[in-house]
Amino acid sequence: MLDDPDMIKRALGRLQTYAQRIVNAEGVTQKVELLSRLPETFDDIKLEVFFGELTPQQTLEVTERQMQFGSILYSQTGIASSINVDNSIFVEDSLKARLIEICETYRYPRVLEFTEIRPMPPADEINQIFFELKQHDITIALDDFGTGFNGMSIFADYDFDVIKIDQSMITGLESRPQKQKILKHIRELLEALDKQHVVEGVETQARFDHLMDLGFDVFQGYHFHKPQPVEDIK
Helix, strand or coil: CCCCCCHHHHHHCCCCEEEEEECCCCCCCEEEEEECCCCCHHCCCCHHHHHHCCHHHHHHHHEEEEHHHHHHHHHHCCCCCEEEHHHHHCCCCCHHHHHHHHHCCCCCEEEEEEEEECCCCCCCHHHHHHHHHHHCCCEEEEEECCCCCCHHHHHHCCCCCCCECHHCCCHHHCCCCHHHHHHHHHHHHHHCCEEEEEEEECCCCHHHHHHHHHHCCCCCCCCCCCEHHHHCCC
């Protein structure tokens, strides 16, 4: 089914935008992450498979749509948004330039998340892009830390402002002392490097309590908020 370019184009045009709150230790909303979802008429397609089939140009179209929704949300509520950018756009200079144009068009505080699932371009190359983006009231985040290819060079070489710790890093936290030690050291490293953080996938009070004990204080997950249509965010 995903071999049909027309079907992909139709699905792309019908993507729905959802939002999930990112909160502090008191449960106060700091921002929302904007998420794209397929409508029920495409429920036989796995979302990750669908996005894996998109061209770099199409992934940038999704980012631009989220940027538009984020601009409207900020104007109506004052809530900033966190928006995903697929690393695949870095394969073409024209797409990198287009990303910067989009950011110039929609001027409001926001975070751009770059996933660790794909290898990052060389640090010198992407840090220059990050510098340009930061001139447009943009914060740069690494998404899915702990799942990808880059290891500790992410901390040493890349100019990320925020590190989003993937849910896989906290799974089983309550019963695994070694994982608790690793997370504690990560928190200390982030603090030493003056980087912000978000812990993703927090789904229970017990996990939240453990993470608080380890020094984390910004969270995202079903324990606090399930994604809802962006129009319902107030």
